[in-house]
Amino acid sequence: MDKETFFEQIKGKRIALCGVGRSHMPLADLFTRKGALVSVRDKREFEQLGSNGETLKKLGVKLILGKDYLADLDEDIIFRTPGMKFSLSELQEARENGQVVTSELEVFFDLCPCKIYAVTGSDGKTTTTSVMAEFLRSEGKTVHLGGNIGKPLLPEIEIIEKDHVAVVELSSFQLISMRKSPDVAVITNLSPNHLDWHKDMEEYIEAKKNVFIHQNAFSRTVINADNELTAALAKDVRGQCLMFSREKAVEHGAFCQGGFIFTSGIPKTTNQRVMEVSDIFLPGVHNIENYMAAICAVWGDVSTENIIKVAKNFTGVEHRIEFVREVDGVKYYNDSIATSPSRTISGTLSLYDKKIILLSGGYDKNIPYDSLGPVICEKVKTLILMGATAQKIEDSVKAAPNYDENGLEIVRVQNMAEALLIASNRAEKGDIVSLSPASAGFDLYTDFEARGRHFKQLVNEMK
Known part of the structure; x- marks a missing residue:
C-alpha cells in the first residue's frame, strides 16, 4: 500500500493510540489532520501526562485514562506502544474481533x-x-x-x-x-x-x-x-x-x-x-x-x-562512554546506555589500562550477572552499587574466583548523588570514574537517557 491510499483509508476511522509516548504524540497530530477520529489511551491520569496531556487536549482527541484505560477497546485500528506486550489479553480479544492491531513501525x-x-x-x-x-x-x-x-x-x-x-x-x-x-x-x-x-x-x-x-x-x-x-x-x-x-x-x-x-x-x-x-x-x-x-x-x-x-x-552518541568532565585530575564518563552486563563488559570494562571506580546497578530485567563479577574483580578498585540489581552484582563479584576483598571495595548507596559523593571522595588524581550500570534505569529513572543526564548534571555541578 502507498501512503496516499493509507491516509485515504483512515479518514473517518476510529484510531486508538495505546500509550502516550514518543511515537504516539506526533501520530495523534498526523492522524487527526488526516481526518481520523483519534482516541488516546494511557494508564496514567491527566495530571501525570504533563505537557503531553495539554497538547492532546488542544488537538481535540478523546482521552481515555486511568487503570481501566483498555476497557471497551472497540476502535477500528489500535496502535500499541512498544512497551505494551503484544500478547496482552485486551489486544488479543481485539484481533479476534477483527480489529486492526498494529504499531507505528x-x-x-x-x-x-x-x-x-x-x-x-x-x-x-x-x-x-x-x-x-x-x-x-x-x-x-x-x-x-x-x-x-x-x-x-x-x-x-x-x-x-x-x-x-x-x-x-x-x-x-x-x-x-x-x-x-x-x-x-x-x-x-x-x-x-x-x-x-x-x-x-x-x-x-x-x-x-x-x-x-x-x-x-x-x-x-x-x-x-x-x-x-x-x-x-x-x-x-x-x-x-x-x-x-x-x-x-x-x-x-x-x-x-x-x-x-x-x-x-x-x-x-x-x-x-x-x-x-x-x-x-x-x-x-x-x-x-x-x-x-x-x-x-x-x-x-x-x-x-x-x-x-x-x-x-564520528565522536559517538550521547550516554555511550561519553566523556563528561575532568575534576581535580579525575575523569568522569557517562556510559548509561550499558543496560546489560555484556554491554558493561565489552564497553567500559574493556577500555582502561588501570583499575577504575565504577558506578553500577539499576532496574532488574531478570537477566544473569554471573559473567560480570570476574571482570569487575579484574578491572575495578571501587564498586559503588545502587538500585534493584545491586545485590545480584555484589553476589557475582564475591562468587568470582579472582575476588579479593582487600583489593576491591564495594559500597552500597541509595541514589546517584550519594554515589558520586563517594566516588569523588575515593578518587585520586589520574583516576577514572564511570557510570556503567549493567542494568536498565526504570527503578530510579524513566529511562537510561534520564539517568545519564542526571549523572552529567551532578558531575557538572561539582566544585
Whole structure:
C-alpha cells in the first residue's frame, strides 16, 4: 500500500493510540489532520501526562485514562506502544474481533517507499545505526534515522521519497509483532536481555529474528560470527548473509586482522583492506565490531574513502562512554546506555589500562550477572552499587574466583548523588570514574537517557 491510499483509508476511522509516548504524540497530530477520529489511551491520569496531556487536549482527541484505560477497546485500528506486550489479553480479544492491531513501525515498514536498513541486537544497536546513517549521509544520501533510537518515522512518511534511505534501530519490543523485514538487516549480537518482558530467552530470540526472517532473496543480512547465539541464525537467512568477526577471517563479510579491517566475498573478490582499526575515533573493542557490522551493511553503497572519513570524525552518541568532565585530575564518563552486563563488559570494562571506580546497578530485567563479577574483580578498585540489581552484582563479584576483598571495595548507596559523593571522595588524581550500570534505569529513572543526564548534571555541578 502507498501512503496516499493509507491516509485515504483512515479518514473517518476510529484510531486508538495505546500509550502516550514518543511515537504516539506526533501520530495523534498526523492522524487527526488526516481526518481520523483519534482516541488516546494511557494508564496514567491527566495530571501525570504533563505537557503531553495539554497538547492532546488542544488537538481535540478523546482521552481515555486511568487503570481501566483498555476497557471497551472497540476502535477500528489500535496502535500499541512498544512497551505494551503484544500478547496482552485486551489486544488479543481485539484481533479476534477483527480489529486492526498494529504499531507505528509496522505501518511505516508497509508504507516506506525507500530502501530500509535496520539494526537490532542486545548491545551496540544505537552506535551501529548511527554510524550507518553517517556513512550514507557522507555519500550524499537523504537519510531518515529513527525507531528505537528515539524518533518515530511514520510522522515523516509524507516527505520520504523513493531515492532516500531509512536507517532504523529496532528493539525486541518492536520486532515481536513485525511481519515485514528491511532490505538490509543487522544483528549486532545476542545475550540475555529484557527477560522481565519476554516470557523466556527463546521468545526474545524469535522476536529478534523478525528483523530478517521475512526478507526475500534480494536482501542482505549481517550477523556477528563471534556471538554464538547470533551466528546460529545464519542458517535461516534467505538472502545474502554477511558475517563480521574480530577473531577470525570470514568468507563473506568483514573481519579484523593485524590491526586492519578487511572485507571478503562481497561479492566474490579477494580480501580488500578497508581501513586501519586505529582510524576509528570511538574507543573500545565493541566499537570495532559496530564498525564492521556497519561496513557490511552499506558495502557497495558507500565508498571506502567516506567510510574512513566517518570513522575518523564520528565522536559517538550521547550516554555511550561519553566523556563528561575532568575534576581535580579525575575523569568522569557517562556510559548509561550499558543496560546489560555484556554491554558493561565489552564497553567500559574493556577500555582502561588501570583499575577504575565504577558506578553500577539499576532496574532488574531478570537477566544473569554471573559473567560480570570476574571482570569487575579484574578491572575495578571501587564498586559503588545502587538500585534493584545491586545485590545480584555484589553476589557475582564475591562468587568470582579472582575476588579479593582487600583489593576491591564495594559500597552500597541509595541514589546517584550519594554515589558520586563517594566516588569523588575515593578518587585520586589520574583516576577514572564511570557510570556503567549493567542494568536498565526504570527503578530510579524513566529511562537510561534520564539517568545519564542526571549523572552529567551532578558531575557538572561539582566544585
